[in-house]
Amino acid sequence: MREIRFNEETLRDGQQSLWANRMPTGPMLPIAPAMDRAGFGSINIMSGSAFEACILYLNENPWERLRLLAQLMPKTDLQILIRGRSAFGWRRFPNDAIELLIKCLQKSGIQGLAIFDGLNDLNNIKWHFQVAQEIGLQVHPALVFALSPAHSDAYYAAKARECAELGVHSVSLADASGLLTPERVRTLIPAIRSAIGNLDLSFVSHCGTGLGTACYREAMKLGVDILSTASLPLSQGNSIPSTWEILSYARENGLKARLDDFLIRKIDDYFYWVAYQEKKPVGQAVSFNPAQYIKYAAHQIPGGMMSHLVSQLKNLGLERLVPEVLDEAGRVRQEIGYPVMVTPFSQIVGVQAVFNVIQKERYRTVPSDLCLYARGYYGEPAAPIDPNVKDRILQGEDPTPIDPTENYLEPVV
Template sequence: MKLKFIDETLRDAHQSLWATRMTTKMMAPIARTMDETGYFMINLAGGAVFDTCVKYLGEDPWERLRLMRRLIPKTPLCFIVRGLTAIGWKLVPDDVVELTIRTAAKNGVRGLMVFDGLNDIRNMELSVRVGKDAGLYVIGWLVYAQSPVHTDEYYKQKAQQLIRLGVDAVMLEDASGVLTPERTRTLVPALQKAMGKVPLILHCHCLTGLAPVCYLEAIKLGVDMVATAISPLAQGESLPPTEFIARYAPKMGRAVELDDKLLKETAAYFTWVSKREGKPLGQILEYDPRQYQHQIPGGMISNLVSQLTEAGIQDRLPEVLDEVARIRQELGYPVMVTPLSQYVGVQATLNVIEGERYRTVPDEIRKYALGYYGELAAPIDPNVLDRIAGNAQPVSGRPAELLEPVLDKIRATQGPFASDEELLLYVYYSPQTLKNFYASRNDCSRYLSATTPLTVLLKELAGRREIKYFQLQKGKLQLTLS
């Protein structure tokens, strides 16, 4: 049985290691090589990518999708939506979620990954339905956590619910890196039994160093696909390296159809990019048992350290991590994925700084406790719930039903908009953020000509007036410029 690969180099890997700062200019030269490598799918965009493009890189994320589709015509590109927030941070109604997915499909996406931070399948129903209607290959995520309530039976039931929605595959996603080989041996068979012929995908981060071992265990058990990253952007807070898994899978009787030569070319390219841009290479992390208590995703750890440093209290990080673990237990063991991990992190920081627990409660934590984000995995500690919610009553039913459609009103009062893409940027971002974005916007289309590392090199040389003579030789090829 063949083992298929979903590449995360262009999305999750640089989100985890480079704070999502990989530009389209860095992606374009290697895109055609990646397209020919043999991946089942290449994951390209989600909420963090959109945020960084708009707020920090001056790139239109929709333009990135279109350009990369032209450079990667064969391998399906994938797009992520997360529950009731889709690609943003605030809760958005169904009409926004639907237009977001259809617009992504229009811009070249052929795969859709759908998840919800609470594993509330109701929050995924619309996205699955719209994705299937748009002709996309829909992958339903189950986000993994270690807790008394996140049992094998829990995930088995959730997988069955996703299959009833009609997903094409189910992915077990471990953003915190807390899956162990022992748990893999029980959980993967439980999911396979529940899923029948529907493909199972494993997606784990390497924060405890155990993810590659979990992959090998899952491969022996017959998992259908794995999500990996090219080695320079693997390990650490990122995912297992593609080359390592591709090398060992055949030894366990699993055929792999990735082109080894092209993998080496891609690895060499991103090693060069990391050195050129001053970006870190992925490193194997030491095993840290504290990860199993706070379960903070890797990318969030670095941001948390940065925020504490700015506040001059970086020495209190151990207290904040201990507080995160305590809050997780009190709040019913939320899975530490976006956006809930950020909300818990903020609450923990406030508790430590103010010296009084829950003295200040962000509105997002209050909404979570009252069910506005969906069904909780376990009840909240009654004493904490009283402190958070007071006399407010929790909501019931599908949370999205509490949100009124907004697009027609926005079109009527704030339009006209040149396109659905422009409308959606207006929905997800503030006027000031968009003003700054349009003032500094880059034209990504110029990267279409940079299709190989040699092309990039020649363009760089052409701009260096101080270089009078250049010679390149590789095998029988010799190039001289003067």
């Protein structure tokens, strides 16, 4: 009987997607021992945005959260999510800062690093792999899914093969925007599997379009080794599927899972209580709407960026322009090489779309971040930038290409 393993994401993805990382450390601690005994293959407990929320909104020390959770969960591999060269910040850090961060994470009890780059440019994160491997941490790179002609099955297979050749412990396909469909899963998962052989293949997809659970069901049939899930109250909506639901489907498909049913239910009940105590919403299932999916797939602006964009236009008395801005965002994204719409690229595309619409002249005003992007500062996009658009972006600016790795050796620590 084939075994499927679970990566628990309540404390990271679940509360990030539904509660904007506003769960304090206190409510996490009483349930941590039960989570440790429940049989999860790993538990992802934090990310850079959670670090930021601890400091800016919760008045907490994020390092103390890591240490406390590590003490209470000694049996399970604890992971943390790192956002490429930005790590836990908004600027890009050189090698010595990345090395110091990774070593501090290990000392705080972290055993595995989930690492992604917004452009899926592995040159930006190879150093992370090397440092982690040298000190004995597990390396779990995530390839971020996006829809475009450039993001083909062959593209992801090539990226996965490159990860495998770098000696990582698993490769993850991460659909942060809920763009995957069951039909695409049926071709994409086999392509990645053929590229990585027997290396562990992990899968996560969000439920904002109503397709997350269906994609999980297909993925487990196709031989995925690890699925990321969350407790029931912190699943669905813009989050990921629940552990209980996916566990049930796995058993229906004849798969073995080493999860304790009683403890999974206990964890679900506990976080319902936390939601009540903290006055937070619980996740609700979203029904798939084909028309809305088509509109969303055209621009791929994530929920957090979308709410900010609408709010800003409303404050300017320009809320009527939202549909036009979204259409323009899809066009800008296409012209600059189809970046995955995660931080900072969703902001770069969104801001440029607003300027183009409001000023009624495309690329009349270009933010400095887009100029840097066009010069290669952030890495290599999936497709070339339209040369005419690139000329407009860099008009009056230094057009010299930037090697994103050239400053990685300059010490800052």
